[in-house]
Amino acid sequence: MADRGRGGRGGGRGGFQQQGFPSRGRADGGRGGFRGGFGGDRGRGGPRGGGFGGNRASAAPELFRQDGQIHPPRQDIQRLEDTTLKQDLTTRLQSLNIKSEAPLRPAYGIKGQHITLWANYFELLPSKNQAFNRYAIDLLPKGKGDEPKGKKRVRLVQLLLAQLPKNIAIASDYKSTILAASTLGFTNKEFLITYYPETEAGPGKNPPKYRARVQHTGTLTFETLLNYLSSTNLTQEKPAVKEEIIQATNIVLGHGMKSNSKIMTKRNKYFPEEGNLVEKWMLGHGLEAFRGFFMSVRAATGRILLNVQVQHIAVWEAIPLVSLFDKMVADRMSWTEINRAISGLWVHVTHLNKRLKRIGGLASPAEARRGQNAPQVPTFGANANQVKFWKDSVQPARYVSVAGHFKQEWKALNQPNAPVVNVGTRSVPVYLPSELCHVKKQQDYDKKLPPDATAAMIGGRNGGAVRFAPENARTISGNGISLLKQNSEKILNNFGVKIDTRMITVSARVLNGVPLSYSGKIQQPRDAGWNMRDIKFSKGAQMPAWSYVWVRTQQNSGSFRNMQEVAQTVNAFHVMLGTCGIQTTKPLPGKELRLNNPQDPDTEIDKFFSSVKGVRLLLVILPFQSTQIYNAVKRAADVKYGVHTVDVVGDRRKFAKAVEGGDNSQYFANVALKFNLKLGGHNQLLRPADLGFVSEGKTMLVGLDVTHPAPGSSESAPSVSSITASINAQLAQWPADVKIQTGRKEMIEGLKDMFKTRLQLWQKHNQQKLPEEIIVYRDGVGETMYDLVRTIELPQMKEACKEIYPATATKADKPYITIIICGKRHNTRFYPTSEQEADQRTGGTKNGTIVDRGVTEAREWDFYLQAHTALQGTPKSAHYVVVHDEIFRRRAAAIKSNDGRNAGQRAADELEALTHAMCYCFGRATKAISLAPPAYYADLICDRARRWLSRVFDERTVVSSEDGGEARPEDVQIHPNLRDTMFYI
Template identity: 40%
Template sequence: MNKPRSPHNPERPGYGTQGREVLLYANYFELKSVGKGLYRYHLDIEGGGPRKSPTGKKAKQIVHLLLEEHFPELKTHIVTDYKSTMISHRKVLDEENEPVAFDVRYRDEYSDEYPERPEVYRVVCKFTGRLDPAHLLNYLTSSDAAAMFDSKADVLQALNIAVGHHPKSDTSIISTASNKHYPMVGGLVEKFNLGAGLEALRGYFVSVRAATARILVNVQVKYMACYQDGPLRQVIGEFQHSGSLDPHSLGKFLLKMKVRVTHIERKNKKGEMIPRIKTIRGLATPRDGQSLANPPKVSRIGAGPREVQFFLEAPGQPSSQQSGSASSQGKKGKKPAKAGPKPSGSYITVADFFQRYNVSVDPSMPVVNVGDKENPSYLPVEVCMVEPGQPAKAKLTPNQTQQMLRFAVRTPAQNAMSIVTQGTETLGIGDSANPTLVDFGIQHNPSLITVPGRVLSAPNVCYKDGKSNQKQITPIGGSWNMKSIRFSTSTKLSNWTWILIAPRKGRQHFENPNDLDDCLQKFTAKLNEVGVMAAAPKQGRRIVYNRDTYEMDINTTISDLLRVEGKSKLELILTILPFKDTELYNCIKQACDIRHGIRNVNVLGERFRNCADQYFANVGLKFNLKLGGINQLLRPTELGIIGENKTMLVGIDVTHPSPGSADNAPSVAGMVASIDSFLGQWPAEIRIQTKARNEMVEDLDSMLKSHLHRWASHHKGAFPENIIVYRDGVSEGQYDLVVENELPRLKDACKALYPASMTAKALPKFSIMIVGKRHHTRFFPTGDQDADRSSNPVNGTVVDRGITEARNWDFYLQAHTALKGTARPAHYFTIWDEIFVKIKPSSLPRGQTTADLLESMTHHMCYLFGRATKAVSICPPAYYADLVCTRARCYLSNVFDPVTPSGSVSAGSGPVSLFESSQVRIHPNVKDTMFYI
């Protein structure tokens, strides 16, 4: 008797068979030899006394010194992550049952001798078990689906440490915690100026992965925006040259930047310079050091070296000269001392102090604080060199983003060539022998692997013709146009108006009111042509953009328009923008979606005034969706079980604070769901998470309840029998958490609403797919016949073998056509299935498997993204959920993208106390619409 299949991490129900077969390269190398048996050790670095256990670069140096001082003869026989794990193919400790402690004397990475009284750290090394990669390979090769191998994650971790050891050990390579490595010197360096003090680096991600019958090494080209290295004065000049003269913005830009101080030199025995590294905590401000007995005197934020004075104690007293920085001295207290003997010393400007080091300063340049607010320590920019390879903390500007794309968008062939040449050399897996991997017995094939793929057929997309008859369109290359066709479900727009925001000066897009009237008339005609039965717009309002008052002006204008229309109820406001401006856009969306409850579509005046037919049609797509219409349909047979009208689709995503966000910025969850089998309307729910950076959604039950009520309102009170969830934004290590934490909440929502007659049948059934967008897998055509115009695989390409595991149910799907660059497929991984397992093979079309059903259903859905006339890269439930989260960031832009700093601005992970869901609560007038589209 066959054992019932578990719904958790279901086994693959066979491979897909549909579609035209193709052969593709993948950015993976196969390990020809996986090496010898391994010994694994856990490292615990004790801080000692009141000291905290070191982390980051200090921990890395301590582990380096541990190997140098205590295991010098095992240099190529030990690899480490330089944090907590050490791997060797030899036995390192004589005693395996008890931990062994090693005392490590500390010196910094540039010194070749120890100080007279070095810090001593105790590193406890504990044997945690033997691992054998050959056993993992046997498991991956076994045809027994029920076979178990509990050490899979441990073996892969050990192999990842071995493969990643070379770039992490090379001081000329910057390595990040996410296995990305960027060459900084020599012929492998590739960088690009982004402007405003930033540059982009090209590097490589590496990861060891398990696949059916083999172990692979995944290598992908990666990019990092970082501060330009070199003189700090030059970096600040670049930043200010971009137009950012505000000292608040400059202080935020410099925050936590590491600089090498040049006015005091120290050398090791070899005569090499020992760099002194300082961290910038901000610019000089009048609030610095106020609790000191002799606080510094700073005239303004961002003051120059002649405007900043600090108290220098007299000779014979403990002096700031010892540190070589301009430090205010004095005992700390709540208030400056008022009594007692006169302090022995005097105030001196930063400029005068650094004359002692023959440093000429530019009075127009700001002084930087490398101490902190309580105990500032000042340096002029002339003695600071920016350390290379520091990731930029702030969000890129639109211009920097454009420059990054110029550097990063390359043809598939260019990326593939980089991977097999510079990539393998950077990572130490190229032709030149890596002695460590040789000793470990790890060898890889130098060529990219090939994998079988299939090109799925595109579905026909259904619209209406001019006589309201259904009209089918066959996409070409994943796209189509709307010539002579109308939306599948039309809408009516009786009462709408516009707001024109005009620039204060410069070119006016509509100087003559008649020009705007003419443009609106043509746009209204186009709306009617494509299926929005629109009346002429009511008289709108013109606002002159004022950066200081635009928020009040917009809200006042919307209130006036709503009051004028009164009981006739305004349905939609078209906003014509003077230029692209994120703050202005966010303000309008917050006003319309949250405060006033009115549908809104924004257009750029520059594009709207051209009255281009295609542009008007694209804006019409948004109009119809926001009004509740359906733009395009597929035949029910193209959507498998969804066409039976008993299955609701749900999309879930979470957005987190990013670099540059305020400390108290929350994470926000978004959920969308279908209301019927047409998949044309997807209302949304938004919730603020109580703890920042928590990927698991906390309020899922109430969010799903709202969607279930909407479904029932469209199905005479009935609830769906099946719920298919496409969950976005979850890393591989969190798959099980979705089942453990989120699935019970989804089921609780159903238990609270479903009638006993359905719960008795264990309804609804759930299936959950994780949608991966940020993975590192790419495919390249092996022949021109299988490539599109941008030399990527053709749209509809699906890969479910070669780089996947037989026991997992996952596949890669490139549904879209990438206009340029290297296409990134979406990765779909089934972590829970109660629905597809119940489908009998006999009920499927001839020659189709259950795997085909899920792949084709997901692929076909990509043609139903309502805002486009093309197939999109990820299926609509995940895409719409991502858009909802993006819209939520608009509502909370004051903390996600603060304009001026209010304290420190690093992405936090603690509790969120200043935010309530009311700040993202959609107005009742529009909460059941696709307000976010």
């Protein structure tokens, strides 16, 4: 459901007064919101996202202008792109081996209105013959010990570079590689490094020493790569050094910024902390936001480009830990929330010469239950007077308080009522008073931001992270280029690389919106959205026996005052279900569920579901947005009891709006969308003309995804893989399956068996016929993993088909399979060059925008598609990469057409048009979404499985939380009652 997040608040809080310990407030820790590294969403809708529509703002921001000029896309690059792909697709297919490498781009698409856009790329102009002399670094202690890692390794490389010749341009990634503009005069040499921290002027007594071996591993030049990118020979083999040259250029690019202590570096993201380029604002909770830039080198047809994108990050303030606690308490965080937030935080211990320690969490009674002479911790987050440990070094051996220990061994604490933190483990705790800890600088916050911090991140004093597209473009061409020039331009020039500081333009196209078919009516979208006024679902489901439950807590009942008001609202909702076309029956009498422990509601919710008899669908009315309650409901309903559930929030702004005389029709219509899908209905359909050959009913669409444990999850937390697939030509129903697999493993384990279940379900709905073609949209794969999808996952799909299809089909290489990698975790953005091409609300690109040239490579088949309308911020296209194709090029080559397009253009247009059209048939919304529905649905079922496994997936501390236990396959086994339905919507 959309309304997930946190519940109501508890009692008031105070600071760390000497008079007594502050009130604890609530301890639910339920959170929603973004993580510390801020990214865009997947085209979330606004008011017109469902139901009966909304309004659009009229004022548009001023568009981006670069020096008042718009230079057209480079014509020589466009000619090179066209020349490279001029060979007819039919001729190329004659020698095609569909089982081998990734498919070559058949052609560039031509459908749509042709426009020009800015792209957040800048040209790099390298000297072909300039050498990159590459050296490998090996670091080991002089004597026994492990290879240094992390910040220590960075510092050691800094000290090593200081010993190299000063008259040679040198760059490093500060890990394993040194690049030199000319040879260093040796091929293999060992250096002795005396370590001391950057904060100190020189080594102290008995400093640690390390041996650094520097070995020459080769010489790189741009010539080979530039010749490849400029070649019109489509089948020319990609040079083995391509990625090495790109990596080397990235190292040189980033060296200057990584060498600047006033720039916070997170991989290839750079955030100025001091100087005239700093943009930051406070988030509350001891956090602050910084604006910076992602910078990365990429290859494109005929040139090498630098991608620069605005980035935002939430980081901890470098302040005393007691001050951090003060801020958190003032911002009404519970101690459970504080404990979760500080887990993993690095602090300088001020009484030990700023030694670094990592906080496990607050002192917890959980540590007091472990063996003889266990610590004594009376309450969660206890202070230095309250926490006691067994001390053998005193006579007689006895329990002493943390405050008493420090008074005896060091000096009396100034703030003994401040909480104690554990910098050890749960089994071997090490307690420190928080007044002796200072938060280390440049630590990003890697957990979910509190809702108010999320709001501050989005709309902060400096404009926030979500800004109109032209503002981001101006920031990139302004501060972004200034950061580059101040820190990287000189060293790039020393390596023979110049930067064209003008943002490039590219040719793009805009596809028209796609009409939707409802029961007896065609809806024409406006700005990729539409409403359901006077519209019925294309196919209304038959409502089974259903009921509702009003969930309450001791402190919070939502906006409803009694069951009579609940019943009246549910009856009004029941009328709306009929209006939308669902063949409904009146609900059975509802029940009230009063939770005594909303922070851990599983037992009470399980007991309730065990009492539910004769009901197949349950409307669950929550008192507030609560992750804990929501997860418990879904665990019980989806896995254990097999009951469809739709969760709503009984708030005056949501489901309970009519209690105070408001119009609930829009919220009711949104909920009705979910009811109909869960019960097997069809909400909106695409016209056969827009579906193309998929409308023939011989093509199955499949979505695949893998999601991984977040930082802070249990070490035993698995990854979750999912599959969803269409069951017929309507693309209205997408049942799914999900499994757990090895944690953080990218490739799907057991895909063959999952794939077979989708084929068997297709048979069930198509008179035992199997699909002749299968189009797979695979989400969750990084660029470096594309080949693995083809070499590891494709064979599993083929094996599944071999076991299901008759031998005559598989011998003929049927069914035909195409695999498309899709995702939005990229940093490419586009900006309009004229008012006519801009969205009038945001100044961003319009829905239907597609880019397949200018920032791509001619030989690789990929494109960027923005199907949705972004209601705020900069529109983010989805990126689609074809890694295997047995369908589109074959079909296009076989068709005789007189529309003026060649076979390659037909193949490109057909894939782009199908992908675009499908974004309009996502059943849970009345707007186009930003990612192809097969992948989006697969993402949703992964998210549902994470909720079933929240005890191992939750961000938790190793000190205060009880172990979530190992995840078991049966924990994500969908109940048979729901298995072949869209229960996860």
